[in-house]
Amino acid sequence: MAITVKAKFKCSSERISQVPKDDFKDIAFIGRSNVGKSSLVNMLTGIKGLAKVSGTPGKTKLINHFTINDSWYLVDLPGYGYARVSKSARGEFSKIITDYVLKCEKLHFLFVLVDSRLEPQKIDLNFIELLGQNGIPFGIIFTKADKLSHAQLNRSITTYKRTLSEQWEELPPMLVSSSEKGTGREEILTFIDSLLTNY
Ligand SMILES: Nc1nc2c(ncn2[C@@H]2O[C@H](COP(=O)(O)OP(=O)(O)O)[C@@H](O)[C@H]2O)c(=O)[nH]1
Numbered sequence: 001m002a003i004t005v006k007a008k009f010k011c012s013s014e015r016i017s018q019v020p021k022d023d024f025k026d027i028a029f030i031g032r033s034n035v036g037k038s039s040l041v042n043m044l045t046g047i048k049g050l051a052k053v054s055g056t057p058g059k060t061k062l063i064n065h066f067t068i069n070d071s072w073y074l075v076d077l078p079g080y081g082y083a084r085v086s087k088s089a090r091g092e093f094s095k096i097i098t099d100y101v102l103k104c105e106k107l108h109f110l111f112v113l114v115d116s117r118l119e120p121q122k123i124d125l126n127f128i129e130l131l132g133q134n135g136i137p138f139g140i141i142f143t144k145a146d147k148l149s150h151a152q153l154n155r156s157i158t159t160y161k162r163t164l165s166e167q168w169e170e171l172p173p174m175l176v177s178s179s180e181k182g183t184g185r186e187e188i189l190t191f192i193d194s195l196l197t198n199y
């Protein structure tokens with residue numbers, strides 16, 4: 001049976017001083033521009049136009065909060081990795097992203113979205129390293145699973161695990177999604193539910 005979700009746009013913030021000041025927890029999506037963050041917000045909530053889906057990468061520069069079931073926020077973060085020259089590992093990420101991820105106390109858990117079709121990307125690995133160094137709880141969602149066969153998808157996930165194992169003793173939780181097909185909706189919502197109740 002499909003899980004029903006009540007969702008409503010709350011606000012867009014240009015800096016973290018503007019994010020809501022209540023005690024709802026934030027569950028946030030981050031990843032490269034165009035990886036499918038906004039599409040996943042729409043798929044999970046079941047509201048097509050809730051988050052703006054764009055064919056042009058690098059459009060959203062704001063932190064978008066959506067109220068879910070009057071009890072927590074789903075957060076669509078700006079993408080990284082678009083038209084930015086990498087200097088230091090941290091310099092690859094805009095101030096709004098590092099401020100939110102490293103300083104915002106509302107952030108309860110972060111999902112790093114990665115395109116399931118691609119080999120592990122340096123910028124994602126750098127971002128994950130930043131999370132590890134700062135003790136930020138996170139998981140990985142492999143997006144656009146509809147574009148791959150089962151075998152290809154498994155191969156991608158295995159490669160990712162192997163790559164992360166070079167640096168990490170323990171692997172983060174990993175989930176799969178297709179916003180096109182609705183794949184992963186129940187698993188992701190159930191996982192979020194456990195994050196909100198067990199902490
Ligand atoms: N086939 C497929 N396309 C997707 C999926 N998710 C997103 N897209 C497409 O990828 C593009 C970028 O999606 P968007 O959600 O705006 O990415 P964002 O920049 O990370 O927010 C759009 O053209 C979407 O239609 C998916 O699960 N499957």
Ligand SMILES: [Mg+2]
Pocket residue numbers: 037038039052053054060076
């Ligand atoms: Mg977006």
